[in-house]
Amino acid sequence: MKVLKFGGTSVGSVESILSLKAIVEKEAQEQPIIVVVSALGGITDKLIATSVLAQKGDEAWKDEFQAMVERHHKMIDTIITDPRKREQLFNIVDSLFEQLRSIYFGVYLIHDLSKKTQDAIVSYGERLSSNIVATLVQGAKWYDSREFIKTVRKNHKNTLDSELTNRLVRRTFSDLQRISLVPGFISKDRDTDEITNLGRGGSDYTAAIIAAALDADILEIWTDVDGFMTADPRVIKTAYTIKELSYIEAMELCNFGAKVVYPPTIYPVCVKNIPIRVKNTFNPDSEGSIIKQKVANNDKPIKGISSINGTTLITVAGLSMVGVIGVNRRIFTALADNGISVFMVSQASSENSTSIGVRDQDAAEAVEVLNGEFAKEIETGAMFPMHAESGLATIAVVGENMKHVPGIAGKLFGTLGRAGISMIACAQGASQTNISFVVKSEHLRKALNAIHDSFFLSEYKVLNLFVCGVGTVGGQLLEQIHDQYEELKRTKRLKLNVVGIATSKKALFNRDGIDLANYRELLADAPESNDKKLRDAIIEMNCFNSVFVDCTASKDVAEIYQPLLEHNISVIAANKIAASSSYEKYALLKETALARGVFFRYETNVGAGLPIIGTINDLRNSGDVILKIEAVLSGTLNFIFNELSADVTMSEAVHRAKEQGYSEPDPRIDLSGKDVIRKLVILAREAGYKVEKTDVEKHLFIPDEFFEGSIEEFWKNLPQLDADFETRRKQLDAEGKRWRFVATFDHGKLSVALKEVDSTHPFYNLQGSNNIVALTTERYREYPMLIQGYGAGASVTAAGVFANIMSIANI
Known part of the structure; x- marks a missing residue:
């Protein structure tokens, strides 16, 4: 049965x-x-609401009553097809409604x-x-x-x-x-x-x-619903049905907001060891959840998460509480006598304060009751008046297996900390089946998602990405993410969820993810935006595992890194401006990321997709010391000097660099050496040296006057340099040498200059737009470490940014 x-x-x-x-x-x-x-x-609910109308003498109770009658009549007319049964049922139902009408009318009268x-x-x-x-x-x-x-x-x-x-x-x-x-x-x-x-x-x-x-x-x-869920599916899209859970786990989840089963239901059947199966009327083929005494395959550290929004935390505090027996008895007796339920208690070991969690609707009465109970102590100053803090939410992490897995609480606190969420109060019973804690309501969604993801309750790990800039690099990055999306889900159990895309003028946001197949069309219809609106929108969305990806060269966009990091949002920058700005700003960004437990990554600032910064960091972390850096860091300039020949003039080589996408839209940025200087400063800083751009000694090969005026004037005047460069090129060719624009850091001194290298030099055979870096360290003195490869190009740079994203995803 x-x-x-x-x-x-x-x-x-x-x-x-x-x-x-x-x-x-x-x-x-x-x-x-x-x-x-x-x-x-x-x-x-309708029966109760109608009774209140009647009590107030509001004639509207009659309309509400009639609506209930009509609803039941319509249901009967639709589902009962046998005329005889339908007539008998109408007689029963109408008799009940007549009784109910009489009761309402009595309430209305008196x-x-x-x-x-x-x-x-x-x-x-x-x-x-x-x-x-x-x-x-x-x-x-x-x-x-x-x-x-x-x-x-x-x-x-x-x-x-x-x-x-x-x-x-x-x-x-x-x-x-x-x-x-x-x-x-x-x-x-x-x-x-x-x-x-x-x-x-x-x-x-x-x-x-x-x-x-x-x-x-x-x-x-x-x-x-299909059964008990790992979390509220309205908040966590990746929540799924728990197949098996114990009576204790079910009770804990029910008591903390999971309204699948009325909590008193569990006790009578638990005593008799009768299992409970929760199933979905609208999906009867679903297996549902089974609640029983012992659960097999209980391999996950936690079973589920439930929450109660609308929490008020009331703190009973005073020095007179220390060592005094019976204070807590008075607290709970006073509340119980007034029908106020307490669902969480947290007490300091010093005994000078006890915090209790109640629902918002009970808060005012609870404060009044407790102030009355301790009125004498408050009057004498032995205790403080009750302090109530509202706008909170209580979260419970539940699972019997927690007691068998060390470090659950530590992992929980660490997860919340990395998400930038402060825990206001915490409680854990000796049974170790429930860790309950209070956070601000505004952090509830983020906390639930972060915990669900961190404890592998989600089928996939999720990284929420905000991509700024959809030009050559940003466009390529979004295309790569789109192409790899399903593969990463399948092989890495990872979802790269692009929740924001922005240009200098517009921004598009969707917490559930933007369709990258047609994002440009969606972006065209998106609201107007700017860097400040973008910053505020990202912070306000308050997504967990958030990563801001800057694929622009904008100084204004670089300015929003600091507030984003302060709100526990990781930053990945293809933009070099932040890391090459003042050392003070650079250091603050890194320190903030470290303090907040998030990431500031900018590998593509130097060498596009080459692992240069990562290698320097690895060397330093292992105890090595960087003594000297020599590098060709501009793929654009290397391309230009490799293109120079008897048939290709300097002006033609610059045109080719722009046409093939190696240079900036304004190639003077590359020719001025500014880009190389920024890269050199970043490398020196990563090597552990406090340097500024003004410390770099510049030896440029284009006269200063060519950098003045408009871009049109530059293109018009550039051919004036062709003859001189051709003369010098011939002489260089006769000597068996080549030009390389080299950035050098040597025992604290920095310089950029056009240098001549012969065939014995490792930079001599550097092809196309490739970059190369030679690192001389205490361990690599005689034979410097060489890192070489493509140093320019949108797809390579985008791949480097993608690699930075994956480095965060894999942690």
């Missing part, structure tokens, strides 16, 4: 109630079943709504729905749960009389029908025979009571 309970959504529409019929009739073919149903979805009357009113929801379902389901017999679910009044609450109820349940179902239909939630007082109920969610409890009393094989809770 099994007990099936169907919630309000399962009887809330024609589609769902017909699905219920199919499920019940199929199950009844195999064994006797007892079906417990809730009121039609939303009806309990403007009084007692607890007794309210309980009677809400009972009609289940009485109506259960009669409809009993008529719909072939062969079902209706039972009145008020006759065997009995309560007793204790501490101002209706509490189940377990002994009497179990005896009556066994007697009622001694002759078990194939299908027994029972209204959930409602009950009667054993002494007064007044209608009571088991609380919101009490239909689950009704089903559990019956299952336990009759030693059912299983209790099935049919609802509108």
Whole structure:
């Protein structure tokens, strides 16, 4: 025998109630079943709201009442096809509604709504729905749960009389029908025979009571979700169904906001070791979640995460609390006597403060109660007035396996810290099945996502990317991410989620990810933006595992790195401006990233996709000392000097560099050596030296006057240099030498200059736009370390940026 309970959504529409019929009739073919149903979805709330209108003397209660009548009538007309059964059901339903109308009218006349009357009113929801379902389901017999679910009044609450109820349940179902239909939630007082109920969610409890009393094989809770989820799927898109969980884990998750099962439901069946299966009425083929005593394959450190938004933390503090016995008893007794529930407690070891978590709606009353309880101590200064902090959320990380895995709390705190989330209060029981903590509500979504991802509850690790700049490098990067997206999901379990794309004028954002197949069309219709709006939007989105990728050469964009890092957003920059700005700014960016536990990466600032900065860092981290750096760092200039020949003049070589995409749109940036100077400064800083751009000695090969005026004037005047360069080139060629524009750092001195190298020099055979770096260190004195390869080009640079992204993803 099994007990099936169907919630309000399962009887809330024609589609769902017909699905219920199919499920019940199929199950009844195999064994006797007892079906417990809730009121039609939303009806309990409507019953309560209508009673309040009546109490206020508002005539609108009649319209609300009539709407409920019409809803039930419409449901009957649609699903009950047998005219005889339909007429009988209408008689039952209309009789119930007539009783309900009389009660409402009485409330309306005397403007009084007692607890007794309210309980009677809400009972009609289940009485109506259960009669409809009993008529719909072939062969079902209706039972009145008020006759065997009995309560007793204790501490101002209706509490189940377990002994009497179990005896009556066994007697009622001694002759078990194939299908027994029972209204959930409602009950009667054993002494007064007044209608009571088991609380919101009490239909689950009704089903559990019956299952336990009759030693059912299983209790099935049919609802509108596939089962217990690892987290709230409305917040975490990657949340998935937990296949198995223990009674304790289910209880912890239910108590902390996972509204899949009403918490009291678990105890009666747990005592009898009866499993609970949670299934989806709208997806009956889904396996759902099973709750039982022992869970196999419990390999993950945590099982799930639940949360309660709208938390207020009340702190009871005072020096008089230290070592005084009974303070906490007074706190909880005072709150309990006033019906205020506390769902979390955190106390300092010094005993001078105790923080309690309550729901926002209980906060004002809780403060008043506690201030009254400790009024004398507050008056004498022995204790402080209650301090309440609202706008908070409580998160619970749940799993019985946590006690077997060391370091869970440390990993949890580290994950929150890297996400820039401060923990306001924390509590962990000795059973180690629940770690609860309080954060600001604005950080709830980010915290849940960060924890879910960090503890491998997500199927994929997610990196949320904001890409600024969609020119040659940015465009190539987005294309590479799009091309590799599925492959990375398959082989690395990694999702590169591009949540923001920006240009100098527009910005596009989507927390769920932007479709990279048509992002340019979407961007064209995006709102206007600038660097400040971009910064504010990224910070406001507050995504976990956020990475800002700068593929521009903008000074203004570089200025937003610092606030982004301060908000725990990693930065990857193809833009050289930040790392080559003042040493003070450069150092602050690196220190901020380190302090916040995020990353500031800029490998492509030097050598495009070549691993130059990473290699220098590895050498230094291993204890080596960089003594000298010699490098050809401009792919553009190397291309130009490799192109020079008897047939290709200097002006023609510069034109070719621009046409083939090696130079900046204004090639004077490359020819002025500014780009090389920036790169040299960055390398020297990475080598551990405090240097500025002004420390670099410049020996340029283009006269200063060529850098003045417009770009058009530059192109017009450039051929004036052709003859001189050709004369010098011929002489150089005769000597068996070549030009290389070399950046040098030598024991603290920096310079850039056009140098002549012969065939014995490692820079001599440097082809095309390649770069080369020679590192002389204490370990590599006699034979410097050489790093050589493509040093320019959008695809290579984009690949280097991609590699930086992956270096963060793999940590």
